[in-house]
Amino acid sequence: MTDFRYPSLRAVVLSSAGQDLRRCSHCSFCSGSFDSNGDTDITLEMLLQMVIMNDDEVLTSRTVWSDHVFESARxxxxxxxxxxxxxxALRDEARRRGLVAI
Known part of the structure; x- marks a missing residue:
């Protein structure tokens, strides 16, 4: 469920990371570019879609918090x-919102 007290996740990613998600062409390259090692619950493509749709549940997904995904994702x-x-940027926003321990 979206919490409207906070800026949109797309705006957070743009301001915090300088990444404009409108550049995503939904080609699925990101989802197949590395072995997830079983650490994911959603693909990177789905993660981007959730951010664009401002779905706050993305902030607590295993994919966002997987160190293996993080190291492979650049x-x-x-x-x-x-x-x-x-x-x-998503990890930092989850901490800012108090969704995870610091």
Whole structure:
């Protein structure tokens, strides 16, 4: 459920990480660019869609908090989005909202 007390997640990613998710062409390259090692509950493509749709549940997904995904994600986008920066911005926002322990 979206909490309207906070800025949109797309705006958070743009301001915190400098990544404009409108660059995503939904090519699925990010979802198949590395072995998830079983650490994910959603693909990176689904994660981007959830951010664009401002779905706050993305902030507590296993994918956002997976160190394996985080380390593998920097060059996961064929369009040059820095997925590692996106994940870090989402982690920081989850902490700011008090959804996880610091």
């Amino acid at each position: 060059h996961a986008c064929a369009n040059g989005l820095d997925m590692q920066a996106v994940l870090q």
